[in-house]
Amino acid sequence: MIVAVVGPSGAGKDMLIAGALQARPDLRLVRRVITRPTEAGGEDFDGVTEAEFAARLARGDFALHWQAHGLRYGIPRDQVARPGDIIFNGSRAALPAAVHAFPDLRVIVVTAPDAVLAARLAARGREAKADIRARLARARFALPEGIDAVTVMNDGTPDQGVARLLAALQPERA
Numbered sequence: 001m002i003v004a005v006v007g008p009s010g011a012g013k014d015m016l017i018a019g020a021l022q023a024r025p026d027l028r029l030v031r032r033v034i035t036r037p038t039e040a041g042g043e044d045f046d047g048v049t050e051a052e053f054a055a056r057l058a059r060g061d062f063a064l065h066w067q068a069h070g071l072r073y074g075i076p077r078d079q080v081a082r083p084g085d086i087i088f089n090g091s092r093a094a095l096p097a098a099v100h101a102f103p104d105l106r107v108i109v110v111t112a113p114d115a116v117l118a119a120r121l122a123a124r125g126r127e128a129k130a131d132i133r134a135r136l137a138r139a140r141f142a143l144p145e146g147i148d149a150v151t152v153m154n155d156g157t158p159d160q161g162v163a164r165l166l167a168a169l170q171p172e173r174a
Contacts, residue, residue, distance in 0.1 A: 004090035008139030019162030
């Protein structure tokens, strides 16, 4: 099983994924490659320069790659080639390419009400109010046509959100 978790900034995707990984040792996280410094914080990722990303892309190192918010993201081919269930933090805009790369891809949308998203984004302290408003406008982005997904509302406690994600990962939800 390959699962892409997508949703707006502030929805809590990384936190829910971390909780699911703790609860399900059989589930493996794909560590993304991103063109930003590793010390930028947030999720566990491999930070690379634009030149290194381009070289890895040219070598065919990525099973999937996309651009968003001025950064480039890659899903390493060697990580998805290993057996077992995997999960990665994806991009709604990259879903058509993801479905093409992984025909059996399961998509889970993690979201929350605008007020919750705004509060979480403000608490990060990384963005100005205008940037937060722009992110909230993008939060209403519809999934590309033909993409089926399960939605997880992350508007409660972390434990509630993780339980909802774990329920969405169950085979009968496929």
